[in-house]
Amino acid sequence: MAQFSKALFSHPFSRAYWKEASAETRRVRILAIAALCMALKMAIASFRIPVADNLYVYFTYLITAVQCAVCGPVVGVLCGGIGDLIEFAIHPNGPFFPGYTLSSMAGALIFALFLYRTKITVLKLALSRFLINLFVNVGLGSLWSYMLYSKGYLYYFAKSLVKNTIMLPIEIGLLVLFFRMLIPFLEGKNWIAPQGEKKLPWW
Template identity: 35%
Template sequence: MKNLINSIKSSAKELSSTVTLTVTAMLTALNVILHSVTTIVINNFLQIRFSYLAVASIGFLYGPVVGGLAGALGDIIKYVVRPTGAFFPGFTLNEFIAGFLFGAILYKKPITIKRAFFAKFSVMVIVNLILTPLWLSMMYGKAFMVIMAGRIIKELIMLPIETALLYLCIKAVTKAKPVRVS
């Protein structure tokens, strides 16, 4: 718990850096582009996306506060650029939580396949399997468990693929990590 609090404090300090804001803005733009270009719609309740890679990269580089804020801001921008239905703040909360979790798990830590798995698994359980079905249930009046059933299968199939992509992406980000300018 103490590590998380220190991580949050350190991440909040990152917001005062021009480099942080610039790189975060560029990765948020990439988040929006990936969402527009790579989203695979299965039905109203199931979609496969790869935009999480940009948010995870922000969390890895700048921590949970910056990752969460970038995720939420990216969600709002995605809605403005390409609205798909009514705006629902629950999904913005999802993006904040995902960015926060990626930052809390990956920030200032060496990337390993286990850590990438834990980060993606945490987001999968909290955001994709609990919160998203809850929001969809509230929006469409469908039973929570009915929505969740199809999602569980998709998430179990995608977890190893998304873990591998996350690991490879963060490894690449580690090699290209931006320099600090004081």
């Protein structure tokens, strides 16, 4: 099987990076992987593990992270938006609100910026999940709740901050374990660039 054709990028702030990310939308293999990931997320969307009162561990974010690491930010953002719309159509939970679609796209973008065409490390996995919890789940999520319901923004912000802070180490731990197991498979399939490490490095 041919080796991965493109080198790793040191950062996502270059024209070459975004040119390559945009080109993924025209690659049949990438689109097939993206569709597979979306189907997996739909299949496990309702599966959760309770850890405390009103606190649950969900697993769809693990699939999103892999999808973004393989497919990049452009495909990842598109799938985030399309997947949210499909999930709402299949499992509607209250009225449709486009803010949650935006949150899904923003979360995919953050994962992709940290994991696509780069050396995947524990630090990058942790930072990506931290930013998603802080800015997407807490920041944007509280804004959407404020716009939809009657209580003030600070009420939803404080409630969401506590919940996401408690869940963060659990989610990071699962993310690291998931990638530690999956990276050899992804490399073997040439779905990600060669990492050059037998074990998932810390940074």
